[in-house]
Amino acid sequence: MNSSDGKSILVISAHPDDESLGAGGTIASHASSGIPVDVLCLTSNKTRLAELDAACKELGVRKVYAGERDDFAIDLDLRQEVVNTILESRPSVIITHSIEDYNMNHIVCSELVDQAVDWASHSTIFENAHRVERIYHMEINSLLSRPHVIVDISTNYDSALSALKKHESQLEKADGFYVKFYDARTHLRGVQGSCERAEAFTIKIPFHAGPFYPENSVKRLI
Numbered sequence: 001m002n003s004s005d006g007k008s009i010l011v012i013s014a015h016p017d018d019e020s021l022g023a024g025g026t027i028a029s030h031a032s033s034g035i036p037v038d039v040l041c042l043t044s045n046k047t048r049l050a051e052l053d054a055a056c057k058e059l060g061v062r063k064v065y066a067g068e069r070d071d072f073a074i075d076l077d078l079r080q081e082v083v084n085t086i087l088e089s090r091p092s093v094i095i096t097h098s099i100e101d102y103n104m105n106h107i108v109c110s111e112l113v114d115q116a117v118d119w120a121s122h123s124t125i126f127e128n129a130h131r132v133e134r135i136y137h138m139e140i141n142s143l144l145s146r147p148h149v150i151v152d153i154s155t156n157y158d159s160a161l162s163a164l165k166k167h168e169s170q171l172e173k174a175d176g177f178y179v180k181f182y183d184a185r186t187h188l189r190g191v192q193g194s195c196e197r198a199e200a201f202t203i204k205i206p207f208h209a210g211p212f213y214p215e216n217s218v219k220r221l222i
């Protein structure tokens, strides 16, 4: 087991199963290396929360945060809840949805995370303000057109698939689409990454320039 050097990951998803489908192998890979991974899921109910807990246990997640609300009840008013979780979890990086996604709730979640990351970084607002280094966007039911990074999950694929299958209430949807798609997509990304199985992400550096971001006023680029 490696040291985390104080680094940690927070995964912020719209629905139970998104964490496994989009980043299950990546979560398991980091958790098994000793890097703490927390998950915030914005929606759940009793059944799906139990499935989420079981999946996250399989992946080695440190802490699960979940909002109990309907699948579609995601809007920008949830920003403070996301900020509170960022300030408690204090992640180096966040993994969340991409605005390239087909699902409207995933797109709103992605925008919500952008706003929350910015808001949580203001030391003029929060005594315990926290700067997230990077945001990684995952792919769920559609493919990212231009991923920046391919993560080799070959040794963690079995754990990720097992976690995905903990979401029993979702497995029969669309003729077993989720498991089939995860199998095909991780294989495709593995071919791209010269490994057996992989997950793909785009990267966003969430910093601004200007008088309220003095750490981003520099004398040299390198």
Ligand SMILES: [Zn+2]
Binding pocket: 014, 015, 018, 103, 106
């Ligand atoms: Zn979803």
